[in-house]
Amino acid sequence: MQATTKVTQRAATADSGSAVTILSFSGDISSASKETILAAYHGLDGSVSKVLLDFTGVEYINSSGIAIFIQVLLESSKSGSRTIAIFGLSPHFQKVFTMVGINKYAALYSDESAAKSGL
Amino acid sequence: MSKRNETQPQELSNSPLFSGWTRCICTIGLLILGMMALSTAAFAGQKLGAPKLAIDSLGKGTAPLDGPWQFHLGDDPAWASPSLDDATGHSGWEQLTADKPWGTQGHLAYAGYAWYRRHVNLSPATGASPEFALLNQHIEDVYEIYWNGTLIGRYGEMPPNPSFRYGAGAQTVSLGQARDGVLAIRVWKQPLVSFDSGEQGGFTAPPKVGSPEAIAAELATSNYKWLHARQYTFAEAIFTALVAILSFIGWLRNREQQVLLWMAVFCGSWVGSTVLVGLRLPFSFNFALGTLQPILGLRDIALWFLLIELLQLKDNRRLLRFTWALATLTIISTSLDGLLSAVTMSFAEQVADGVLTVIFTIAELYAPVLVIMGLRRRPDHARVMVAVFAFLSQMIFVVRIALSQGSRFTHWKLADKIDLPLFTIDGNPFTASTVFRLLLLLSIVYAVFRHAREEFRRQHAVEQDLLGAQELQRVLIPDALPSLPGFSLTSAYRPAQEVGGDFFQIIPVEDGSTGSTLVVLGDVSGKGLRAAMAVSLIVGAARTLADFSSRPAEILAGLNRRLHGRLKGGFVTCLVLRLDSDGTCVVANAGHPAPFLNHEEIASPGMLPLGVTANAIYEETMVHLEPGDHFVLYTDGLLEARTPAGELFGFERLQTLFTGHPNAEQATEAAVNFGQQDDITVLTLTRLAAGEEASTQLVAPAA
Numbered sequence: 001m002q003a004t005t006k007v008t009q010r011a012a013t014a015d016s017g018s019a020v021t022i023l024s025f026s027g028d029i030s031s032a033s034k035e036t037i038l039a040a041y042h043g044l045d046g047s048v049s050k051v052l053l054d055f056t057g058v059e060y061i062n063s064s065g066i067a068i069f070i071q072v073l074l075e076s077s078k079s080g081s082r083t084i085a086i087f088g089l090s091p092h093f094q095k096v097f098t099m100v101g102i103n104k105y106a107a108l109y110s111d112e113s114a115a116k117s118g119l
Numbered sequence: 120m121s122k123r124n125e126t127q128p129q130e131l132s133n134s135p136l137f138s139g140w141t142r143c144i145c146t147i148g149l150l151i152l153g154m155m156a157l158s159t160a161a162f163a164g165q166k167l168g169a170p171k172l173a174i175d176s177l178g179k180g181t182a183p184l185d186g187p188w189q190f191h192l193g194d195d196p197a198w199a200s201p202s203l204d205d206a207t208g209h210s211g212w213e214q215l216t217a218d219k220p221w222g223t224q225g226h227l228a229y230a231g232y233a234w235y236r237r238h239v240n241l242s243p244a245t246g247a248s249p250e251f252a253l254l255n256q257h258i259e260d261v262y263e264i265y266w267n268g269t270l271i272g273r274y275g276e277m278p279p280n281p282s283f284r285y286g287a288g289a290q291t292v293s294l295g296q297a298r299d300g301v302l303a304i305r306v307w308k309q310p311l312v313s314f315d316s317g318e319q320g321g322f323t324a325p326p327k328v329g330s331p332e333a334i335a336a337e338l339a340t341s342n343y344k345w346l347h348a349r350q351y352t353f354a355e356a357i358f359t360a361l362v363a364i365l366s367f368i369g370w371l372r373n374r375e376q377q378v379l380l381w382m383a384v385f386c387g388s389w390v391g392s393t394v395l396v397g398l399r400l401p402f403s404f405n406f407a408l409g410t411l412q413p414i415l416g417l418r419d420i421a422l423w424f425l426l427i428e429l430l431q432l433k434d435n436r437r438l439l440r441f442t443w444a445l446a447t448l449t450i451i452s453t454s455l456d457g458l459l460s461a462v463t464m465s466f467a468e469q470v471a472d473g474v475l476t477v478i479f480t481i482a483e484l485y486a487p488v489l490v491i492m493g494l495r496r497r498p499d500h501a502r503v504m505v506a507v508f509a510f511l512s513q514m515i516f517v518v519r520i521a522l523s524q525g526s527r528f529t530h531w532k533l534a535d536k537i538d539l540p541l542f543t544i545d546g547n548p549f550t551a552s553t554v555f556r557l558l559l560l561l562s563i564v565y566a567v568f569r570h571a572r573e574e575f576r577r578q579h580a581v582e583q584d585l586l587g588a589q590e591l592q593r594v595l596i597p598d599a600l601p602s603l604p605g606f607s608l609t610s611a612y613r614p615a616q617e618v619g620g621d622f623f624q625i626i627p628v629e630d631g632s633t634g635s636t637l638v639v640l641g642d643v644s645g646k647g648l649r650a651a652m653a654v655s656l657i658v659g660a661a662r663t664l665a666d667f668s669s670r671p672a673e674i675l676a677g678l679n680r681r682l683h684g685r686l687k688g689g690f691v692t693c694l695v696l697r698l699d700s701d702g703t704c705v706v707a708n709a710g711h712p713a714p715f716l717n718h719e720e721i722a723s724p725g726m727l728p729l730g731v732t733a734n735a736i737y738e739e740t741m742v743h744l745e746p747g748d749h750f751v752l753y754t755d756g757l758l759e760a761r762t763p764a765g766e767l768f769g770f771e772r773l774q775t776l777f778t779g780h781p782n783a784e785q786a787t788e789a790a791v792n793f794g795q796q797d798d799i800t801v802l803t804l805t806r807l808a809a810g811e812e813a814s815t816q817l818v819a820p821a822a
Contacts, residue, residue: 031645034688059765062797063644063755067690070731092769096755100692100710101727 005033007040012052015117020050022112026057029065037068049082052115053106056088066100073105087115171238174328178244181254181329181337184237184302187214188322190221194232194305199265201301205236217325220259220318228317235304235321241297241328251294252334253302256324256341257287260404261307264292267300277307285396285407289341291334312408312472316523316535344546349397351547355557356393362564363387369571376574378428382567385421386560388414409457416453416479420446422486426509429502429566430493438492445482452478480520486513501569504562512555519552588618588651593819595651595658596800600815601627604634605700607805611783611818612798613756613791619643619798620650620691621754624661628669634700637665637674640802641693641711641729642754643686653686657693657729671695671707672737675729679709679737682730690728694752702744702806707737712758715751716742718778720770746808749780756799760790768793780805784818 004027012020023040027033044051053069055061076082087109089097094108102108109115174182189205191198191212198205205212215224221233243249253264253272261275261283272292275283308320327337363386370379391414394400395407402410423442427433456475490506490513498506519537540548596612603625612621620643628635639661643653657678664677674695682691692711698704706714706721710728713720724738744750753773760768768790776789783801790799807813 060759060761060767062759063642063692064689067644067688067728070690070727071688074731092767095770096712098725099712099723100690101725103725104727 005029005036006057007036009040009044012112012116014050014119016119018050018119019048020052020116020119021045021048022052022054024054024057028059029061029068031062031064031068033065034068037072041072050119051076051082051084052112052119053084053086054088054112055086055090055093056111058088058093061093061096066096066102069097069102070100073102077105083119085109085115085119087111171240173240173242175240175242177241177251177329178247179330179333181327181333183325183327184239184253185217185325188217189213189236190215190321191234191236192226192229192231194234194307198234198236199268199270199303199305201267203236203301215321217322220323221320222316222318226320228311228315229320230308230310233306233308233321235306237302238300239302239328240299241294243330248330248332249296250331251297251328252331253292253294254289254327254329254334254337254341255292256289256326258304258306258322259319260309263305265301265303265305266294266297268303271295277305281307281309282403282405284399285402285404286399288345288399289338291338293331294328309404310469312469345399348546348548350545351549351553352393352397355560356390356397359386359393359560360390362560363390366567373575373578375578376571378425378567378570378574381421381424381428382563385418385425385563388418388421389560392418409459412453412457412479413450416449419479419483419486420449422509422513423489425563425567426486426489426493426505429505429563429570430489430498431496431502432489432493442485445485449479449482452482476520480517483513483517483520486510487517499569501562501566505559505566508555508559508562512552512559515552515555584648585618588648589614591648591651591655592618595622595654596819597623597625597817598819600817601625601636602813602815603636603698603700603804604813605702605807606698607807607811607814609783609803609816609818611787611801613787613795613800614798615756615795617646618648618651619646619756620654621756621798621800622654622658623752623800623802624658626662626665628665628697635669636698637669637671638696638698638752638802638804639674639693640752640754640800641691641709642756642798642800643691644689644728649687650689653682653689653691656681656685657691661695669697670739671697671705672739675707675709675737676735679729679735680733683733684730686730690730692728692755696752698804702746702748704742704744704750706740706742708740709735709737712753712755714753715749715773715777716744717749717780718774744804744806746806748806749777750804750806751777751786752802752804753786754798754800756795756797757786757790757801759796760793760799761796762794782816784816787818 006026008024010022010024012022014020021044025037029037073084076084084106085108086097086102086106088111089108097103097108107118109118172184172186189207189212191205193211197203204210207214215221215235217235221229241251243251255262255274258274261277261281262273263270263277264272271294272290274287274290275281306321311317327334329337363383366379366386367383370376370383373379392411395402395411395414423446427439427442432438452475456472456479459472459475487510490510493502494506515537537552538550540550541554542549592614597610600608600610608625610623612623614621621641622643623638623640626637626639628637641657643650643657645653660678660681661674664674668674668677675693678691678693690710693709694706694711694714696704696706696714706723708723709726713723715721721740721742723740726737727735758768758770758773776786781789781803783803786801786803787799
């Protein structure tokens, strides 16, 4: 299936008062989305310390798509200077993300306000 | 041979009665009188009408009815009468010549009725046929011929339902034993279309008169000359038709080669336009012109898509969308314009014709734009040739069409000059358009041939890759299942169209314990040969590891070490379980969907898939299967089957499905019916009661 992933970036503030950058994804995510997603993540300013990945607009993520996020989370975990959290996943994909252990690297929240208060 | 003379006013003659001065004075006086008389006679001659054309002693040859004809715009049946006073200046009669249309003789852009009249006197040579016939090269658009007031011949249908052929040849009409009388020709010219210069209407060449045999011979010669001058057109049409047919057959055999379809449409529409307007077939003018418009539109559209295919612009989705939109607009505008051609146009319809023509003339500029975009991609020599000839051919066409639009107002003549032949070969004229059109066709044929060959090779390589991957996959999925004491085992493997990376292995444990079996099931992210190769590595590694350990967590850790750094950003989800004959089942999981025990998932901690981190440690979960318990392992192809609308099969449906204790094939079938997207592998284990005989059932695709 042709991936039609789009990524938009916006700034927000967590309930704690710290600055947060939100990367919002939309469309399907598969191996064809790799460049778009990595370009968006690597394009973040080095000073960005809190990142929220917004999956509200995502309809489907296949295993290759999940592999991309595992790569991103492992990168961030190695650098140790950035906190990443995830929100907006459907219950199905929350379960799948938990199954593949992503929740050990990024907290999963149901929506944006929960993510902002938890971060 | 014939002797032609035009009757002059009577001349005065000298008298022998006078001599000397008297004679001289009288002579001067008479000269003055004579000059006065002559000028009066000349004036009277003008008032009386056109000089009578006398053709004497006409034998085997033909004679043109050239010189001045009396002419009148409008229509009146009385104008056929031989006794009509058609003197120049009288009741609107004037003189025109028959060698060129009225549009070039003071009646620019006139369309409608008009009459030509000529007083002729014919006499056959001694011994020649007493009968005469008339040959008309071309009179625009339809006409009736009267001899001394009697209708003797006609071409086409006059309004209210006018009809005439497109590009008709010469016509003949019998004059019988005509001698002295008035030839009157009633002509009707249809309203002008947008590209008409206005310099048309009526005669284009003087008619010829001669014996029926001589006129028939002249007609045959004229038709032969026409045929002779079109040898190239016929050859080109036959060649183009062959290319169209072969391309179409090629496309039917391989529908993915869209370049062949566009080639067939391009050449087919080319041949269609030649058949409509180039072969003097009996199509009415309006039908031919009306059908020609959408055919030319189709030719343009085919050229755009050929350029997009050949100049490798296909990956530009916005360009493709724009091209389809423009193609739709072109088809609509050319079809509407064609429909307008089918009617006799009012002024409003002529304006609509002009507007529609402007739309598709602007669209003609799209091909040169595509060429410029394509050339920026540095194509190979064959594609450069297509680009250059498409550019030149299309630009000439655009300039020609654009300049001829409204030329009756602009009086621009360049379009006519472009239509002049650059050279002729054996009477066949070659204009700049003809030459570049041929070069474009040849370059497209060459480029399409190369393109098709490249595509074929590429496709063949991909197919080989796919076949190799499928073959590998089949080898790696077991084709027979070992018997598991105390269990009934079923398995099903349903590959998707594209080769995925599902795998499973059932490995009896040979460590001295009785009846233990290792089951390894998983899924490599990604598709194709790379996924199949990863599966091959995993199967080999799992079997080797099983020789040294029967602990699922250790086997997973070993697999992870071997896979780390080898999956290029991919991963492998995997389940390993050891099944003892007493119903004990130890499970270790690396990111794989947890197995279902009856209709509940077993608790399984989330873990990263294999190959992602170097030193992962995996946990083991133990469950005990009681007789009658149904234990299911599956890959995500089952969980994430999707309807065309995008709805997932999901965990809830899975739970409902497993409540009914389906065997592997039934579970797989449910997901396939829902909407298979990926490989599906299902393995079911049912604990048997004591005394029940172990059984296996395997469903795999045929090798």
